[in-house]
Amino acid sequence: MTFKQALEKGIKLLETEKIVDAKIDAWYLLSFVSQLTKAKYFLVQNEEIDELTLFKYKEALLKRAERVPLQHITGEQEFMGINFWVNEHVLIPRQDTETLVEEALKVTPSGSHVLDLCTGSGCVIISLVVLGQGITGAGIDISDEAIAVARDNGNRLAPGRIDFIKGNLWNPVLGKYNTIVSNPPYIRTEDINGLAEEVKDHEPLIALDGTEDGLFFYREIVGHAADYLACDGWLLVEIGYDQGPDVYALFVENGFKDVEVVNDLAGNNRVVKGHL
Known part of the structure; x- marks a missing residue:
């Protein structure tokens, strides 16, 4: 799975759970677990996401889907x-x-x-x-x-x-x-x-x-x-x-x-x- 595909799946999950600002939150969570800036993401979006980062991303998405505030997941x-x-x-x-x-x-x-x-x-x-x-x-x-x-x-x-x-x-x-x-x-x-x-x-x-x-x-x-x-x-x-x-x-x-x-x-x- 590429970074782009992971982000798309994250957006879809949060939208399905009717999370307000699903697109924004899905991006922030990906940026948080991968330490990617927006500029860096566009350079590597079609590269394979490593298993550990993908695991952390799924974990963070599930917390957000349960209505845990974005800021409590990122801590900032x-x-x-x-x-x-x-x-x-x-x-x-x-x-x-x-x-x-x-x-x-x-x-x-x-x-x-x-x-x-x-x-x-x-x-x-x-x-x-x-x-x-x-x-x-x-x-x-x-x-x-x-x-x-x-x-x-x-x-x-x-x-x-x-x-x-x-x-x-x-x-x-x-x-x-x-x-x-x-x-x-x-x-x-x-x-x-x-x-x-x-x-x-x-x-x-x-x-x-x-x-x-x-x-x-x-x-x-x-x-x-x-x-x-x-x-x-x-x-x-x-x-x-x-x-x-x-x-x-x-x-x-x-x-x-x-x-x-x-x-x-x-x-x-x-x-x-x-x-x-």
Whole structure:
């Protein structure tokens, strides 16, 4: 069997299993197990694929057919142009969340100290440190396993510039920060079962469930942020597409100024930001 034939069979298998983006996923899995770039693939596509690579490819395809997320098979996900390690203990970084990083970079001066609540893989705070000027920070998460992933990413991508600490929101936080960011759990409990199988069955529930109305973590974060923000410091949170008005109101009620709801590239409400 050639590389081309293997890819064609992979696409057919995933399409049969009604995997969204079957062609893309089949290619990424082949690239992952063979270490072929797109350019290299076109040079060798009609050559025989070796048995070990074919075995690994079939194994990866079967996992994807069972709705295991692509990123859990490859162990990585690109975010803000940076490659992050991920596993089943952290939320997979999504393009929507890049809006949070982009908005934070706009209001975070060079040399700032930034706090990331519900840090997960660490993708938000690490992106800010890597892409910003002289930024340092801290990431907090309640999950030991998530903190382990974040530390691995931090040690590899921004060594010595971020402290990752296990904690429950504000519980371990000391001192003041120029910017506070968070992508907290915000899906309503009753909506969890309606999510794609890849999400509800394979990503951590603790990173998804925002309790009954989806606003619990926003009340906790916005209600106490002033105690930890430096003068004129900014708070930015990611939100669900229909949570803009409610979270905007929380910011205003807690004394934040220049509060704004920012849309993502798809035109959905995605970030609320304001400063003291």
